[in-house]
Amino acid sequence: MLTKRIIPCLDIKDGRTVKGINFENIRDAGDPVELGALYASQGADELVFLDITATNEKRKTLSALVNKIAHHINIPFTVGGGISSIEDVYTLLQNGADKISVNTSAFKNPSLIEALAKEFGSQCIVLAIDTKKEVDNNWYVYLNGGKIKTETLCTDWAKQGVDLGAGEILLTSMNNDGTKEGFALDITAALSTSLPVPVIASGGAGSIQHFEEVFLTAKADAALAASIFHFKEIEIPELKRNLQKKGISMRF
Amino acid sequence: MELVIIQYNAGNIQSVLYALERIGVTALVTYDPEKISSADKVIFPGVGEASSAMRYLKERSLDKLIVSLQQPVLGICLGMQLMCSYSEENDTDCLGIFSERVKQFVNRTSTGDILKVPQIGWNQINETKTELFANIPSNSYCYFVHGYYAAKGVDTIATANYGIEYSAALHKNNFYGTQFHPEKSALTGEKILSNFLSL
Numbered sequence: 436m437l438t439k440r441i442i443p444c445l446d447i448k449d450g451r452t453v454k455g456i457n458f459e460n461i462r463d464a465g466d467p468v469e470l471g472a473l474y475a476s477q478g479a480d481e482l483v484f485l486d487i488t489a490t491n492e493k494r495k496t497l498s499a500l501v502n503k504i505a506h507h508i509n510i511p512f513t514v515g516g517g518i519s520s521i522e523d524v525y526t527l528l529q530n531g532a533d534k535i536s537v538n539t540s541a542f543k544n545p546s547l548i549e550a551l552a553k554e555f556g557s558q559c560i561v562l563a564i565d566t567k568k569e570v571d572n573n574w575y576v577y578l579n580g581g582k583i584k585t586e587t588l589c590t591d592w593a594k595q596g597v598d599l600g601a602g603e604i605l606l607t608s609m610n611n612d613g614t615k616e617g618f619a620l621d622i623t624a625a626l627s628t629s630l631p632v633p634v635i636a637s638g639g640a641g642s643i644q645h646f647e648e649v650f651l652t653a654k655a656d657a658a659l660a661a662s663i664f665h666f667k668e669i670e671i672p673e674l675k676r677n678l679q680k681k682g683i684s685m686r687f
Numbered sequence: 688m689e690l691v692i693i694q695y696n697a698g699n700i701q702s703v704l705y706a707l708e709r710i711g712v713t714a715l716v717t718y719d720p721e722k723i724s725s726a727d728k729v730i731f732p733g734v735g736e737a738s739s740a741m742r743y744l745k746e747r748s749l750d751k752l753i754v755s756l757q758q759p760v761l762g763i764c765l766g767m768q769l770m771c772s773y774s775e776e777n778d779t780d781c782l783g784i785f786s787e788r789v790k791q792f793v794n795r796t797s798t799g800d801i802l803k804v805p806q807i808g809w810n811q812i813n814e815t816k817t818e819l820f821a822n823i824p825s826n827s828y829c830y831f832v833h834g835y836y837a838a839k840g841v842d843t844i845a846t847a848n849y850g851i852e853y854s855a856a857l858h859k860n861n862f863y864g865t866q867f868h869p870e871k872s873a874l875t876g877e878k879i880l881s882n883f884l885s886l
Contacts, residue, residue: 436848437808437809437831437849438808438809438810438828440808440809480808505702506708506709509709509870509874509877510830529701530701531701533832553736555734556734556735558734558805558807558832558834559734602807631794631803631804632803632805633803656803657808
């Protein structure tokens with residue numbers, strides 16, 4: 436049986452793992468290669484590395500770091516941040532990335548998703564969406580690391596992205612990110628029960644129960660978290676054991 | 688031992704190379720027919736699309752070369768699918784080493800539930816046979832990423848279940864193939880790669 440996935444996320448800035456609250460107030464959380472290898476040995480199912488400064492500072496994701504990560508970990512990993520062309524993706528895959536995620540660049544140029552899926556296959560194209568619930572109770576797409584609001588609904592963009600060839604959706608709720616009050620169950624459920632591709636829920640993990648809810652109630656295929664792992668508030672083996680007890684299929 | 692990874696236009700070669708490095712083996716990545724033919728072991732990796740990969744192989748006569756190899760050959764993911772007889776992915780005739788056919792997962796199970804396609808993640812391998820799976824317990828988890836699958840058939844040496852029971856691995860004579868990615872399947876995958884190198 437296909438298991439649900441637990442995915443630690445490492446936000447990278449200047450080669451270090453960092454973590455902020457609601458996309459702000461960034462603090463240092465360690466060496467990404469060491470952390471990645473530790474999580475892999477503890478039973479993480481995948482890793483995500485996001486170069487969070489890439490889009491704003493128009494930098495390219497650090498291929499050298501990706502290469503180092505690829506040498507040291509034996510589970511799949513996704514790399515994102517500032518990817519805007521076939522050449523960018525080719526370089527990252529050449530350096531050992533298994534999948535890449537696109538966000539702002541894909542929104543501004545949706546044909547990028549189509550081109551990447553055609554060139555590399557949908558299975559390695561993850562569409563990352565930062566979304567925020569506004570006072571009108573609708574979830575809108577945000578760009579540039581959550582700094583720019585659009586008028587597009589999250590559900591519409593996700594569907595369009597999948598139609599264009601995205602193989603997975605990485606959904607981050609800005610309302611929940613960094614709060615440790617739980618995942619955004621409504622928008623996660625809306626996507627994971629309507630889209631034909633896996634949905635990775637992100638933002639808000641603070642307890643084992645939050646993971647249980649996002650898998651059982653919101654039907655997420657995978658759950659991503661950062662600070663609770665970085666600061667050892669929840670250890671992956673304990674998390675997976677507890678979820679397995681609740682009837683959620685886990686890999687050991 | 689000379690280990691060669693066939694270089695072509697279908698991804699994940701680096702991942703395989705690095706996984707081999709982690710178990711202490713260096714491999715040569717090449718499309719040179721002589722070097723491929725003379726290697727002790729050959730790995731035929733692949734992530735991508737079947738028809739463009741087959742076209743690429745044919746343009747370089749690698750299709751005939753692969754079929755003629757006598758040493759142990761391991762196809763991975765798309766590599767394994769290309770070693771089958773036919774793929775539904777853009778109606779592609781493949782190398783025909785394995786008699787199984789490659790089909791597309793349908794988005795619904797027989798009971799009507801939505802099935803996410805591609806299958807992405809860790810799934811169990813069962814009914815394992817041959818030395819490729821020596822000391823790998825049945826029900827071990829491996830990492831799969833695929834929208835197409837090889838049907839179960841006479842060459843099946845491991846199965847997995849995703850809406851349907853299908854071939855997780857195939858074997859015929861000196862040819863082996865895994866649908867999952869041993870290079871990304873943590874310690875289980877490293878053991879399977881080591882087993883292949885010990886054949």
